Amino acid sequence: MKVIVMGSGVVGATTAWMLAEAGIDTIVVDRQSSAANETSKGNACLxxxxxxxxxxxxxxxxxxxxxxxxxxxxxxxxxxxxxxxxxxxxxxxxxxxxxxxxxxxxxxxxxxxxxxxxxxxxxxxxxxxxxxxxxxxxxxxxxxxxxxxxxxxxxxxxxxxxxxxxxxxxxxxxxxxxxxxxxxxxxxxxxxxxxFSADCRQFAVQLLERAVNLGKVRVVFDNPIHSIESNGTTITGIDTADGRLQADHYVLSLGPESGRMAKPLGLTLPIxxxxxxxxxxxxxxxxxxxxxxxxxxxxxxxxxxxxxxxxxxxxxxxxxxxxxxxxxxxxxxxxxxxxxxxxxxxxxxxxxxxxxxxxxTPDGLPVIGNARPYDNLWLNTGHGFLGWTQAAASAQVLLHKITRSARDDCCSAFDLRWG
Ligand SMILES: Cc1cc2nc3c(=O)[nH]c(=O)nc-3n(C[C@H](O)[C@H](O)[C@H](O)COP(=O)(O)OP(=O)(O)OC[C@H]3O[C@@H](n4cnc5c(N)ncnc54)[C@H](O)[C@@H]3O)c2cc1C
CATH class of the missing domain: 3.30.9.10 (D-Amino Acid Oxidase, subunit A, domain 2)
Known part of the structure; x- marks a missing residue:
């Protein structure tokens, strides 16, 4: 299985780490030149x-x-x-x-x-x-x-x-x-x-480095994603400044940009x-x-x-x-x-x-789960003021959902719920 994670904020970086630990080949794509250089950079770190x-x-x-x-x-x-x-x-x-x-x-x-x-x-x-x-x-x-x-x-x-x-x-x-x-x-x-408190940005940067060192993750920085391509029910690739990238599954973790990126796919993701x-x-x-x-x-x-x-x-x-x-x-x-x-x-x-x-999100809960009707598009986003607090469990929940490896009873509430 190969997965593309869109975004290397604390949510995307932690997701990539969980995927890598599970032995899954992962590509992380971000428009910035390093991880956690947007919302995850200067937060309160609590x-x-x-x-x-x-x-x-x-x-x-x-x-x-x-x-x-x-x-x-x-x-x-x-x-x-x-x-x-x-x-x-x-x-x-x-x-x-x-x-x-x-x-x-x-x-x-x-x-x-x-x-x-x-x-x-x-x-x-x-x-x-x-x-x-x-x-x-x-x-x-x-x-x-x-x-x-x-x-x-x-x-x-x-x-x-x-x-x-x-x-x-x-x-x-x-x-x-x-x-x-x-x-x-x-x-x-x-x-x-x-x-507790700890530097959120440093966590994302260092964890992504560890994920790369596991030999399962490739990170493509300075690469804005223009659009996500589909055939109506399946994502077929992402169009980036460096060209088209393809995988079996795609995770959308673009923080505040997630809703705008999802919109052309017909998805309602109010962020x-x-x-x-x-x-x-x-x-x-x-x-x-x-x-x-x-x-x-x-x-x-x-x-x-x-x-x-x-x-x-x-x-x-x-x-x-x-x-x-x-x-x-x-x-x-x-x-x-x-x-x-x-x-x-x-x-x-x-x-x-x-x-x-x-x-x-308008109800204050993150969105963690499948972006129906797209069978291979996954959302891990919308964490509001709690992204650093919730990143690790959100990544684990998403891993369980993608791989169907464990049942997370908590988590149907975090499915996509508008549209
Ligand atoms: C002032 C402030 C204080 C906060 N304090 C706390 C706190 O104490 N505790 C807590 O838990 N949370 C806190 N938060 C919230 C937390 O910072 C966010 O929930 C979290 O950073 C969101 O992470 P993310 O990975 O979803 O988004 P981001 O960190 O924004 O990551 C999204 C990534 O996507 C990339 N990207 C976006 N669009 C594109 C594109 N088109 N192509 C390629 N890449 C793209 C960006 O470059 C970025 O790296 C605070 C937030 C703020 C603003």
Whole structure:
């Protein structure tokens, strides 16, 4: 059997690794000159079963409207010049019902939990140098009401076997000494022991190298895919800048580009790009680095130690495929970090501004499975804000589906479900 994997982001690279380990000849094709050079490059690097929710919930439409009315909205949506966003938003709203949201959160959590275990195993067995940090994640709150809601989430996590507990305000600074100088009064935090952080890009790059070393994978970089060719029921090849490539099976893992690539085949794959912004900055005193990656859930800013630097991420803007940024897009990052960890960051050092497009499905679940009616086209995409968290289990599920080698009971929910 020979498989072409389209895309070498963390999802495509991990898929190629799983295929190679199963002894399957694989070609990986990407338009970039190295792996994980788009959305998987500058993300928050949190592997977070503890935060594997869906963004859909009954209060989401109102929360979104309130956010839009602020001068610096953390989430925003552009309707004009953003084709496809209105039907996408209608589908999003349809998945905000309490029962649907609860079911989908549970599915995401189960996939994330399985994936976190597999990811740790791969990092440790392959000896990947990815800045693995295993103290768990911390999600802190300013408001007592938000912390009360977090207690409910903590109980839910515990009921699903995820180790988590609430850290009360008076315990917070001994638990995370980097918070001792916070200028904001914090109500407490959720600590998730089973979350961890590691450099997502480095994971994809090094894992793909390992896959090549197994002798089963060939990687073709700098090679944009123009189209996928079919005879109506079977994929017959892909048309790339370097010419036509053929295999027995094809995996579509083009992140936010997946929907556009699938459209000419008549497939409905509603994936909206949700733009996020990150800074990766040096710290003044490494000894003062936070012990935990995590997030300020009042301001929706994630903060992750990556070796000697700090990654700071925020925002979700649904404004199409535009990837430009302005200076003010990083004001929130700087303000929050200065308020919570004053003096930690050397703002004169290199800032590494970056934007990336989360591949968001309207119901918040990835798509992992066959792209009917095409018997040999497979989808592993649409992981939204959880692609790093869910990549390893998603790749394993897909391998089982392609090879029919094991039954994955979890996974009919991730099949293609529109059209
Ligand atoms: C600000 C931010 C913070 C995030 N934080 C986290 C986090 O902490 N934890 C977490 O789990 N997830 C996080 N995410 C989400 C995560 O980064 C994504 O879900 C994940 O990177 C998606 O991976 P992917 O492989 O599907 O897509 P990508 O990484 O985008 O890979 C797609 C690949 O396809 C290639 N490609 C596209 N079109 C073509 C074409 N026509 N021809 C050839 N190649 C093509 C691209 O070059 C790219 O390499 C975050 C995202 C953002 C933006």
């Amino acid at each position: 592997v977070m079963p503890g935060h594997s929710l869906v963004w859909n919930h009954p209060g989401a439409p109102l929360d979104h409207l309130k956010s839009m009315l602020q001068s610096d909205p953390v989430s925003s949506i552009k309707l004009l010049g953003n084709p496809g966003i209105i039907p996408w938003a209608a589908r999003f709203l349809a998945s905000c019902r309490k029962s649907v949201s609860a079911r989908n959160t549970l599915l995401n959590l189960q996939l994330a939990r399985r994936s976190a275990g597999l990811t740790r195993q791969i990092i440790e067995q392959q000896g990947l140098d990815v800045g693995l940090q295993t103290n768990g994640s911390l999600y802190w709150h300013e408001s007592k009401a938000a912390l009360e809601l977090e207690r409910g989430h903590c109980e839910f996590l515990n009921s699903q076997g995820v180790r988590a507990r609430i850290i009360e305000a008076d315990e917070l600074t001994s638990f995370e000494p980097a918070l001792a100088r916070s200028q904001r009064e914090l109500a407490g935090a959720l600590h998730v022991e089973d979350d 909206a790009p949700a733009k996020g912004y990150s800074l990766t900055v040096p710290v003044r005193t490494p000894a003062q680095m936070p012990r935990h990656g995590g997030a300020d859930l009042t301001e929706f800013v994630a903060v992750t130690p990556l070796k000697d630097r700090l990654r700071i991420t925020s925002y979700a803007s649904f404004e199409g495929f535009d990837q430009t940024w302005k200076k003010q897009n990083f004001f929130r990052h700087r303000r929050v970090v200065e308020e919570v960890f004053p003096g930690l960051v050397d703002w004169e050092g290199e800032q590494n501004e970056w934007t990336g497009l989360r591949p968001m």
